[in-house]
Amino acid sequence: MSAGIVSSPARVLALWCPDWPAVAAAAVAGLAPTEPVAVLSGNRVIACSAPARAEGVRRGLRRREAQGRCPRLHVFAADPGRDARLFEPVAAAVDAAAPGVEVLRPGLLVLAARGVSRYFGSEESAAERLVDEAAAAGVECQVGVADELSTAVIAARRAVLVPPGGGARFLAPMPVSELAAEPALSAPERADLVDLLHRLGLRTIGDFAALAPVAVASRFGADAAAAHRSARGEPERPPSARPLPPDLAVEHRPDPPLDRVDAAAFAARALAERLHARLAAAGVACTRLLVHASTGNGEHLSRTWRCAEPLTPEGTADRVRWQLDGWLTGRSESRPTAGIEVLRLEPVEVVAAGALQLGLWGGVGAQDERARRALVRVQGLLGGDAVQVGVLSGGRGPGERVTLLPLGDELVPAADPAAPWPGRLPEPAPSAVLAGRPAVTLEDAAGDAVWVTERGAFSASPTLLRWGRRSWQLRGWAGPWLLDERWWDPAQSRRSARAQVLLDEPKALLLIFVGASWAVEGVYE
Incomplete structure (x- = not known):
């Protein structure tokens, strides 16, 4: 675009830092920009660096497939807090040159183009200045300008300054998947809409924009109507006549x-x-x-x-x-x-x-809100770590498959639950997992202690279990199952065995053998 484009009052400038989750993860790890990096959530790639893409890594790939394409790939778990922490210096640098910055998500910010283009002389000069400011903060970025917010974000991904009134023409030849490319601007169901439009034969944004607004709103719903307005270059969020109620802050x-x-x-x-x-x-x-x-x-x-x-x-x-x-x-x-x-x-x-x-049993329903307020109240009385919630994690034992996190923290598991985990305890899982792992002993018919041999077998057939002052005759048992974890790393290697025993009452126990002693890991009711 030529310099000197006159900015209309509604123009929006978007600044986008490509692959920001991967850039932030590499920065924290101290990796060189030439190293391939991928960020995963739910065992799938959600962001990767340019060197990783050059090796065939793409968003949506499973971890094993991504590492198969690029064996030297550096893999990191998604961490929005890390992304936001490292993006703050970039936002501060841009805000110092052009006040009024709004962060859509770490790696993407927007601001009104009118003031900054007037100050620097043109939109092109403003874009160059903001790119320089981001570069001084140590990151690469691209800038796009358009009449509407979503169009400006798509333009930033291509480093384009869309002329006033040219949003619909700019978007028309692009694939319809661009409407769902930015999660900060679309509802979670937008991906399903894009898939449906593909199956209907609407492959470009222009094809979708050609539909009648009434037909889109009546057939697809509210989010589709918002996407259709974006495709037509119309305002996505009309100005509200409702004034801000007083004393909300x-x-x-x-x-x-x-x-x-x-x-x-x-x-x-x-x-x-x-x-x-x-x-x-x-x-x-x-x-x-x-x-x-x-x-x-x-x-x-x-x-x-x-x-x-x-x-x-x-x-x-x-x-x-x-x-x-x-x-x-x-x-x-x-x-x-x-x-x-x-x-x-x-x-x-x-x-x-x-x-x-508002939902009834899920989402942000009234029942959830009341329960959460009560838990936050308890948290305020007892401290931040006093109220914890569980999230499914990865591991081989039942205790390892639950990560407890303070209420309100991001629910990030300690290990990937979708990983293969060979040697994992088969279903059914114990109904209760004992955190303290109380010690017990197994004895054979002669009263001698039973242990697990180097070959992963019982030293003798167990017949009695002693737990404190009580003892139970065994009606049956299964196992043991030997587990030799990280045997190649002497510092972190761990050897253990698990067994299930059925007592002479309606109860079964999951036992774990570590070192030279048995402990109760779980209870089957």
């Missing part, structure tokens, strides 16, 4: 000031609950949120987060936690020199509360 003055990420995360959860209580009382939901912090040295930090859908309490708490993590541990010049004395959350844009779909 919430504020917290911690004592002592916040200077640690864990304390800040705990404060963020409580403040998010207060904010959503006020929003619910006013009958609105928040789609743009301003996070503001003031320190003891008079520093004022703020960042606006924009979301495609109304924020839930969990979504608000996550974004506040990511932002505080970025400020307190970030490497930018905006890192505070003193603890945070005032933390404030302020809704910038709201919609009617009906936009936040």
Whole structure:
């Protein structure tokens, strides 16, 4: 595009950092830019670096297939907190040159193009300046400008400045999958819509845009109507005549000031609950949120987060936690020199509360909300780690397959549950897993102790189990199953065996043999 494009009032500038989750993971690990990197969630690649793509790695591949295509691939688990923490210096650098930045997600931000293009002389000059600012922060980025937000994001992926009024013409030849390429701008069901459009023979955005709006809204639903507006280059979110209700902002003055990420995360959860209580009382939901912090040295930090859908309490708490993590541990010049004395959350844009779909048994339903408020109350009384929730994890034993995390933290398992895990205990799983693993002994008919030999067999047939002062005759047993983990690494190798025993009452136990002794790992009721 030529320089000197005149900006219309509605123009939007988007700045996109390619492969940001992979870039952030490589930066934390200290890897060179030439190393292939992939970030996985649910055992599938969600982001990869350019060197990894050159080796055939693509989004959506399973871990084993990605490593088969690129044996030297560096694999990392998805971590939104890490992505946000490393993106904060980039957002701060851009905000210093062009105030009014809104973060859609780590790696993608937007701002109004009108002011910045007037200040730098043209949209092209503004784009070049912001690319330079991001480069000074140590990252590569691309800039796109268009009349509408979603069009600007797609343009940023191609480093294009779309002329005013040319959004629909720019989008028309692109594959319809581009409408679901950015999760920060589309609902989770957008991928299903794209698949349906493919099966209907609508392969490009132009094909989809040619449909009548009434037919799309009546046949496909609300998200399809929003996607259709994007495809036609029309405003996705029309301006609301509803003024912001008064006194929606919430504020917290911690004592002592916040200077640690864990304390800040705990404060963020409580403040998010207060904010959503006020929003619910006013009958609105928040789609743009301003996070503001003031320190003891008079520093004022703020960042606006924009979301495609109304924020839930969990979504608000996550974004506040990511932002505080970025400020307190970030490497930018905006890192505070003193603890945070005032933390404030302020809704910038709201919609009617009906936009936040309430479920009966799932989602953000009233039952879940009441239960969560009660748990947060207990957490406030007893501490952040006092209330924990379980998430399915990977492992070979039943205790290893559950990761306990504090309520409100991101549910990231300690190990990938979709991995093969050879030697894993077969179904059914015990109904109760004993955390303390109480010690027991097995004896044979002669009263001698029974152990597991080097060949993975019982030294004798067990007939009696002693647990404390009680003893039970065994009605049957299965196993033992020998498990030799990480035998190639002397520092982390572990040898154990499991066995199931049926007692002379309606109960069965899962035993584990480690070292030279038996312990109860689980109970079958």
